[in-house]
Amino acid sequence: MDRVLLRRDGGDVVAADCAPDGTPGPATRLPADDLPAWVAAREGGGAVRWVWDDTTRWYPALLDAGVRVERCTDLRLTGALLRRSPLADPALLAGGDAAGWVALEPRTGGDPALFPLEDPADRLDPAAELRRQSxxxxxxxxxxxxxxxxxxxxxxxxxxxxxxxxGLPWRADEHARLLTGLLGDRPPAGLRPPVLERLAGEVRAALRAPDLNPDSPAAVLRALQTAGLPVEDTRSWTLERIEHPVVPPLLEYKRLARLLAANGWAWLDTWVRDGRFRPVFLPGGVVTGRWASHGGGALSVPVQVRPAAVADDGWSLVVADVAQLEPRVLAGMSRDAALAEAARDRDLYAGMVAAGVVATRAEAKVGVLGALYGGTRGESGRMMPRLARRYPRAIGLVEDAARAGERGAVVQTLLGRGSPLPGAAWAERLADLGEAPEPGGRDSDRARRAWGRFTRNFVVQGTGAEWALCWLADLRNRLWRLGEGSVHQRPHLVFFLHDEVVVHTPADLADRVAGEVRAAAATAGRLLFGGFPLDFPLDVAVVRSWADAG
DNA sequence: AATAATCGCGCC
DNA sequence: AAAGGGCGCGATTATT
Structure with a gap:
C-alpha cells in the first residue's frame, strides 16, 4: 500500500510517497487549488493511504471539490491512540514536537479553507510524527x-x-409543525409559548407561589418544600413519586420546556440549513474511543423530533442498530462461550433465561447492566454471584478491570486503547464526587471504587466502540461501491451514534443497503473476534422518516 | 459584564 | 423504577 504524506507549506501543498519507516521520498509541490484534482488522479490510480496531520484540516475542502478518498492516516488521532496504549513504547513516540501533537485540537468551525491563519498544526512536522508512529x-x-x-x-x-x-436530511417545516402542535405558536423572543405559559400558571396556582419561575430548580425546590413536600431535588423521577396537584402540570412543564430549550425554534434556526442538520462528529472525542459531537446536541436527538428527519424525495433512510452490543462484545473479548451462546439469538437476555441462568428477562438485564457498570446494590448486586458462576470468563474480565482501576493501573480495550492514568483524572473525579483527596481515608476508598467502575466500563465500552468503528469503516466502503458519482449522489452515511447508523440512499438501492449493513456487521465481528462464534444481530429498517424505525 | 459551576435531562 | 458507565447542552446561579 502506497502511503502519501501531505503537508502544507506556505500556500502550497507538498506531497511525498513514504518508505515503510515513514521517511518521505521525492516530493511534489503544488498549489492548494490543484490538490483535489491531484488527489483524485492518484486515488484513481490504485490503492493509496493519505497521511495528514488531521482529517478536519484536509478533507472538507476535498469533499467540497467532489473528491472522496478511500483511506487515510490521521496522525492526530493515531498519535493520541498510540501515546496512551500499553501496547506501544512511549520512548519511540517522544521527542521533537510530540507535545504539539498531543495538544492539537480538531477544527470544528465551518470554514473549510485549507489554510486558516495561525493554525498551530502548521508548526508541526508530520514527517517526523509519521516516523515516530511507524x-x-x-x-x-x-x-x-x-x-x-x-x-x-x-x-x-x-x-x-x-x-x-x-448532513442529516431535516425537514424544518415538519419540525416547526411538531413544535406548534405541542407548544402553541412561536412566541416573540423572551416570552414563553402559550402552552408553557398556561402550565406555568397552573404550577404557580398549585403551589400558591404567584411569582415562581418554574425554570429555576432552586426556586421550584423552595416552593415545593414550603408546600410541605418531602423532596431534596426537583428531578422528574423524584416528583413522580409525590402525590400533589402540582406534580402533573410541573412534569408536563419540564418535559415541554426541555423540548423548547434543546430542540425548539432556536435549535432549528441555529442548526438546520438548506434541509440538513450538520453536527460535527468528533472521532476519538471520548477517552473510551466513542465519538463525541459538537453542535446541536447530536448525541441526544430526542425521539420526539425524529419525525423531522425525512429522506429526500425518491430517497430512503436505512436505520440500523445493534442489539445489546456491549454484552456481546464482552462475550467475545473474554471468549466466554456460555455468554456467546446466550447471545446466539436476537435477544441475549432471553437467551440467559432460556439457559436457566435467571428467571426473568428483567433480571437478566439488570444483572448484565450491573456487570458492565459496576452496580453493587439492590437487584443487580444480587444477580452478580449467579452471573459470575455461569459466565466466569466474562464476569472475571470486568472484575479484573475494576480491580486494576482501583489499584491505579491502566486497562486496555481488545485492540489496545489504553485508559487514562488516574492522576489528573483521579483528582477531577474526587472533585466531581465533592470529596477532598484523603489518602487512606474512606473518601478516597469511594473515589477508588468510582475509578474502578470507570475502568470496568472502559474495557467494554471501548471495545464496543472498536466494533462499531470497524462496522462503520467497512460499511462506508460498501456504500461507495453501490452507486456512482460523488458522496451525496450515492448511498451515504448521515448519522452515527455508538451502535446505530443512518444511511441516506436512493430508494431503489435501499434493500441492497440493508444487506450491506448486515454484511459489514459480520465483517466487524470477524475482524475483532476471528473465528469465535458470536452474533451481532441488527435491527434494520428502511423508512421515509427516522421516527418510523424501530 | 464575563466566566465558571451546578442542575437537570436528552441519547447510547 | 433506578442503579451503575459515557456524553452535550441550556438555564440558572455563583464567582470573579
Missing amino acids: AALAASAHGGRLGLLAAAESSGALAAAEMTWA
Missing part, C-alpha cells in the same frame, strides 16, 4: 491489533467528515 507500531508486540485500531480510527475520521458534509 517505529512504535513496528516495535509493538501487538502491532497488528494496534494497526487495525489506527486504521479504523482514521477511517472513522473520514466517515465523520463525510457525514457533516452531507
Whole structure:
C-alpha cells in the first residue's frame, strides 16, 4: 500500500510517497487549488493511504471539490491512540514536537479553507510524527491489533467528515409543525409559548407561589418544600413519586420546556440549513474511543423530533442498530462461550433465561447492566454471584478491570486503547464526587471504587466502540461501491451514534443497503473476534422518516 | 459584564 | 423504577 504524506507549506501543498519507516521520498509541490484534482488522479490510480496531520484540516475542502478518498492516516488521532496504549513504547513516540501533537485540537468551525491563519498544526512536522508512529507500531508486540485500531480510527475520521458534509436530511417545516402542535405558536423572543405559559400558571396556582419561575430548580425546590413536600431535588423521577396537584402540570412543564430549550425554534434556526442538520462528529472525542459531537446536541436527538428527519424525495433512510452490543462484545473479548451462546439469538437476555441462568428477562438485564457498570446494590448486586458462576470468563474480565482501576493501573480495550492514568483524572473525579483527596481515608476508598467502575466500563465500552468503528469503516466502503458519482449522489452515511447508523440512499438501492449493513456487521465481528462464534444481530429498517424505525 | 459551576435531562 | 458507565447542552446561579 502506497502511503502519501501531505503537508502544507506556505500556500502550497507538498506531497511525498513514504518508505515503510515513514521517511518521505521525492516530493511534489503544488498549489492548494490543484490538490483535489491531484488527489483524485492518484486515488484513481490504485490503492493509496493519505497521511495528514488531521482529517478536519484536509478533507472538507476535498469533499467540497467532489473528491472522496478511500483511506487515510490521521496522525492526530493515531498519535493520541498510540501515546496512551500499553501496547506501544512511549520512548519511540517522544521527542521533537510530540507535545504539539498531543495538544492539537480538531477544527470544528465551518470554514473549510485549507489554510486558516495561525493554525498551530502548521508548526508541526508530520514527517517526523509519521516516523515516530511507524517505529512504535513496528516495535509493538501487538502491532497488528494496534494497526487495525489506527486504521479504523482514521477511517472513522473520514466517515465523520463525510457525514457533516452531507448532513442529516431535516425537514424544518415538519419540525416547526411538531413544535406548534405541542407548544402553541412561536412566541416573540423572551416570552414563553402559550402552552408553557398556561402550565406555568397552573404550577404557580398549585403551589400558591404567584411569582415562581418554574425554570429555576432552586426556586421550584423552595416552593415545593414550603408546600410541605418531602423532596431534596426537583428531578422528574423524584416528583413522580409525590402525590400533589402540582406534580402533573410541573412534569408536563419540564418535559415541554426541555423540548423548547434543546430542540425548539432556536435549535432549528441555529442548526438546520438548506434541509440538513450538520453536527460535527468528533472521532476519538471520548477517552473510551466513542465519538463525541459538537453542535446541536447530536448525541441526544430526542425521539420526539425524529419525525423531522425525512429522506429526500425518491430517497430512503436505512436505520440500523445493534442489539445489546456491549454484552456481546464482552462475550467475545473474554471468549466466554456460555455468554456467546446466550447471545446466539436476537435477544441475549432471553437467551440467559432460556439457559436457566435467571428467571426473568428483567433480571437478566439488570444483572448484565450491573456487570458492565459496576452496580453493587439492590437487584443487580444480587444477580452478580449467579452471573459470575455461569459466565466466569466474562464476569472475571470486568472484575479484573475494576480491580486494576482501583489499584491505579491502566486497562486496555481488545485492540489496545489504553485508559487514562488516574492522576489528573483521579483528582477531577474526587472533585466531581465533592470529596477532598484523603489518602487512606474512606473518601478516597469511594473515589477508588468510582475509578474502578470507570475502568470496568472502559474495557467494554471501548471495545464496543472498536466494533462499531470497524462496522462503520467497512460499511462506508460498501456504500461507495453501490452507486456512482460523488458522496451525496450515492448511498451515504448521515448519522452515527455508538451502535446505530443512518444511511441516506436512493430508494431503489435501499434493500441492497440493508444487506450491506448486515454484511459489514459480520465483517466487524470477524475482524475483532476471528473465528469465535458470536452474533451481532441488527435491527434494520428502511423508512421515509427516522421516527418510523424501530 | 464575563466566566465558571451546578442542575437537570436528552441519547447510547 | 433506578442503579451503575459515557456524553452535550441550556438555564440558572455563583464567582470573579
